[in-house]
Amino acid sequence: MSKYIVSASPHITSPATTRRIMLDVIIALLPALVAAMLLYGFYTLFMAVLSVGTAVFCEWLFNVITRRRQTVGDLSAIVTGLILALNLPPVVPFYVPMVGAAFAIIIVKMLFGGIGRNFANPAITARIFLMLAWAGVMTRFVAPIDLSDGANLFVYFKEALNIDLPAAITTATPFDAVKQALESGANPAEGLSALDMFLGRIGGSAGEVSTLAVLIGGIYLAVRRVIDVRIPVIYISAVAVFTAIFYADTGYVGEYVWTYLLGGGLVFGAVFMATDYSTSPKGGVAVLIYGVGLGLLTVIIRKFGSMNEGVSYAVLLMNIVTPLLDRIRPRPFGTPRVKLSDKWLAWKRNRARKKESAAEGGECVA
Amino acid sequence: MSKALTLDPKGKGRIVANGIFASNPVFRLVLGMCPTLAISTSAFNGLGMGIAATVVLVCSNLLVSLLRKVIPDRVRIPAYVLIIATFVTMVEMLLRKFVPALYDALGIYLPLIVVNCIILARAEAFASQNGVGDSVLDGLGMGLGFTLALVLLGFIREFLGAGTVFVGELGDASFGLVLGDMPDYAMSVFVLPAGGFLTLGLVMAAINAISAKAEKDRQSKCAAAAEETFAEQPTPATAGANDGAEAAAAISEGEGNADGADKGAEATKARDAEGGDE
Numbered sequence: 001m002s003k004y005i006v007s008a009s010p011h012i013t014s015p016a017t018t019r020r021i022m023l024d025v026i027i028a029l030l031p032a033l034v035a036a037m038l039l040y041g042f043y044t045l046f047m048a049v050l051s052v053g054t055a056v057f058c059e060w061l062f063n064v065i066t067r068r069r070q071t072v073g074d075l076s077a078i079v080t081g082l083i084l085a086l087n088l089p090p091v092v093p094f095y096v097p098m099v100g101a102a103f104a105i106i107i108v109k110m111l112f113g114g115i116g117r118n119f120a121n122p123a124i125t126a127r128i129f130l131m132l133a134w135a136g137v138m139t140r141f142v143a144p145i146d147l148s149d150g151a152n153l154f155v156y157f158k159e160a161l162n163i164d165l166p167a168a169i170t171t172a173t174p175f176d177a178v179k180q181a182l183e184s185g186a187n188p189a190e191g192l193s194a195l196d197m198f199l200g201r202i203g204g205s206a207g208e209v210s211t212l213a214v215l216i217g218g219i220y221l222a223v224r225r226v227i228d229v230r231i232p233v234i235y236i237s238a239v240a241v242f243t244a245i246f247y248a249d250t251g252y253v254g255e256y257v258w259t260y261l262l263g264g265g266l267v268f269g270a271v272f273m274a275t276d277y278s279t280s281p282k283g284g285v286a287v288l289i290y291g292v293g294l295g296l297l298t299v300i301i302r303k304f305g306s307m308n309e310g311v312s313y314a315v316l317l318m319n320i321v322t323p324l325l326d327r328i329r330p331r332p333f334g335t336p337r338v339k340l341s342d343k344w345l346a347w348k349r350n351r352a353r354k355k356e357s358a359a360e361g362g363e364c365v366a
Numbered sequence: 367m368s369k370a371l372t373l374d375p376k377g378k379g380r381i382v383a384n385g386i387f388a389s390n391p392v393f394r395l396v397l398g399m400c401p402t403l404a405i406s407t408s409a410f411n412g413l414g415m416g417i418a419a420t421v422v423l424v425c426s427n428l429l430v431s432l433l434r435k436v437i438p439d440r441v442r443i444p445a446y447v448l449i450i451a452t453f454v455t456m457v458e459m460l461l462r463k464f465v466p467a468l469y470d471a472l473g474i475y476l477p478l479i480v481v482n483c484i485i486l487a488r489a490e491a492f493a494s495q496n497g498v499g500d501s502v503l504d505g506l507g508m509g510l511g512f513t514l515a516l517v518l519l520g521f522i523r524e525f526l527g528a529g530t531v532f533v534g535e536l537g538d539a540s541f542g543l544v545l546g547d548m549p550d551y552a553m554s555v556f557v558l559p560a561g562g563f564l565t566l567g568l569v570m571a572a573i574n575a576i577s578a579k580a581e582k583d584r585q586s587k588c589a590a591a592a593e594e595t596f597a598e599q600p601t602p603a604t605a606g607a608n609d610g611a612e613a614a615a616a617i618s619e620g621e622g623n624a625d626g627a628d629k630g631a632e633a634t635k636a637r638d639a640e641g642g643d644e
Contacts, residue, residue, distance in 0.1 A: 099553075107564070111571075132560060133553035 018115070022075035024226045028217035029082050029272065035213035036206040039144040040090035043156040044206045048085035051097035055081030058105040068114070076115045080104050083123035083272055086207020087265070087312075088130070091142045091156045096134060100126040120319040121276045124269075124312045131312075141203035143171035171203035174263040175308035178256070182303070189255035197262040208268035218271035230287050231280055232270035238295020239266060246303055260302065269311035270294075279319040286325035294318050381500055385507025392515035392566075393573050397483040401475045402516060403562040407527070410534030410542070412520030414468040416513025418457050418476065420506070423485050425453045427505035430493040437494075446489045451480045467535050484508060522565050527556030 036044045059077040063070045081101050088097060104126035109118045131138045142159075145152040159169065174192050181188035196202055200210025208214065221227045240257050247256040260266070274280060274294055281290050294314050301310025331337065391397045398419075405415040429449050430437075437445045458476050461469045469476065479485065488508055493501040524530055529548030534541065555561045 129555060129560075132555035132558055135554065 018074045018076065021226055022079050024221060024224050025079045025272070026075065026082065028220045028226075029079070029086065029207070031213035031216045032086055032207040032210060032268070033082065035200055035210035036086060036090065037153075038147065039200050039209065040142060040206060041145050041153040041156050043154075044085075044090045046157075047088065047090075047092065047094070047097045047206070048082060050094060051085035051088075051101045052078050052081035054098045054101035055084070055105050058102050059110065062106055062110040071114055074115060077105060080109070080122045083207075084126050086268070087123060087127045087205050089138060089141050089204075090206040091159060092134075092137050096130060096137060099133070100130045103129050116278045118278055120316050121273050121279050124273050124315050124319075127312050128316060140170050141173055141205075142169050143203060144201050173203045173308065174259060175302070178259050178263065179308055181252075182250075185250070187252050187255055188259050189252070192259060192263075194258060194262065197259075202263075204263075205265055205268075208265035211262050211267050214267045214271055218267070221271065221275075227271065227275040228280065228287065231275050231291055232267075234288060234291025235270040235274055235294045235298075236261065236266065238292045239298055242295050242299040246299055260299070264302075264309045265311045266298065269315055273312075273315050274318070276319075279322050281322050281325040281328075283326070283328055283330045286328045289328075290318055290322065290325055293321065378499075378503060381503040382507035382510070385504060385509070386511040386514060389508075390511040390515060391484040391508055392512060392519075393570050395484070395487070397487055398512065399566075401478065401482065402519065403559060403566065405472060405475050406516050406519035406523055406562060406565075407557045408524040408530075408534065409517050409520035409532045411468070411471050412516030412518075413513065414461075414465070415472055415475065416509070416516045418461065418472070419479055419482060419485070419512055420509025421457055422450060422453045422479055422482075423488060423509040423512075424502055424505040426450045426485055426489055427493040427501040428498060430489045431496060431498045431501035434494045442494065443486075443490075446486060446494075447480065450485050450489070454479045465536060484512060519562075519565055519569060522569070523556045523561060526553055526565075527558075527561055528552050528554075 033045070033048060036048075055077040056072055060070065060072045062068075063072070081097075081104075084100050084104055085097055088100070104122035108120060108122040108125045109115070112118050142156065145155060147153075156169075174197060177190070177192060178188040180186075181190065197209075198211050200213065202209055218227075218232060222229045239260060243257045243260045244253050247253055250256065274290075281287055297314035297317055298310045301307065301313055305313075385391070389395055392399075392402050401415055401419075406412045426446070426449050430446055433445070433449075454477060457479070458469075461472070461476065488504060492504045496504070521532070524533070529545050529550075529552035531543040531545065532541070533544065553561075556565065
């Protein structure tokens, strides 16, 4: 008899377990990881291993110390570690990904209750923490290596411990040029190649430079229905629209739009970080506000902020707003449509009643 | 708390210890967060702020307690603020004259001691209802608790965020320890406001965890002691009929247990007092 499970309806089973979803995300991250390795050599891969290892170890240790059910098996720590490593500059000292992964897992994820209860995306919060902690290390980028000589793959192992990278191997990111162009009023796309930016042959964070690799992963996730495709689509198009609006008076609207779409961590952030289940809203209107808010914040930070890139801050801020957005509830199936004007009248009636009782010395309106 | 009880049965030291441990203004009452987060960027700044606040706290508690029967109830808050502001101004002038470096480091937070919740709260909750001696002791305890908390937070933040230990200067003398290359590797986030919140939260969590565990241990010990007494109480009577020597042993044991039970009762009382404070 024990083979038969007796339970209340609905009797639907699904192969979509947390583990399977996380495995899909890991698979989707692999193209970006391979691209980073081909562009910057094996040191970037080594960083990813350190980051993932620390993340998994921290989650295991936290569960052991606090005597909770072990959750390492759901693979979410691996995803966090991998996303964090791909968010860092390609060459940073070894302790940076380790501290970042420990911060992401222990402080952002486990202290708030573990998977599904984190208030913000752990990887992105850890990245911001690292930006504040080691601003110098986190804002220097190396040039892609020349793959014609295989020995180049190991070239960055020597430099990694040095906090001051030699000027010869550092490079500017496309956004440095764009920011300068913004100040001088020149053409932002001067000297930038759209093909290089699409393939990733530029300076930038390890995983986000190659838009092509990120898009391959994104399409895989969309086909497997792991992520809510609306979020990246709305986010990226919102960035395009707001860039066009904010830069309308510069005379280089088209150039600004394509550099902004291909240059920074926009596509990576939109596909892998803005879509985190526990920190993105579910309802239709809420998703729209979420995506548009992300785009607006990103463009505002990129244009007016002191930093070049604003994706991580935009995602963090909208993550924090998500609980509010989730209060916008869709109409339950089968209930009558309520006109907006009726809702407004009901609200006004309610308020008048409260005021009356307050005047009588009852509850306070404020 | 219980340590203070065993050390000082008269309860005067208890008032001071209460401010430092059981009702620590930063970690337990969570008062005065603004100066705590803003000033604890280094241990020396924390110490300076703590001492300044302690001086003001002791003096204002003294005066408020002296005047508690004179001040009309309706205007008591303005009266307290006036008293506190007087002492803050005095401390400010003294610091400006004798420790200008610290005066600059504390900046706006020094005059803001006037509206520091700890000082106002102690005037309102303690000094206006207790005698002069107790009020001064309470001010001292609260001030020391505040100082210790600031120095602890400042030490952690300075070490992680700047790679130094207790760097500062007093007059012409400068002291402190710069740990080799540490400043190059330090995580500057810890001297920023975000690091302040992080450090405060983590230290508070650690303190809560430790005190919860201590409380649990004490409770289980009390329960065990009480159970033992209960179980062995009838023993002297039955044993007395059989063997005198054994009965004597049992009685002395019973006394020991009674002591334990007393202690348990005392601890319970202390806990009640804590609860009342909060």
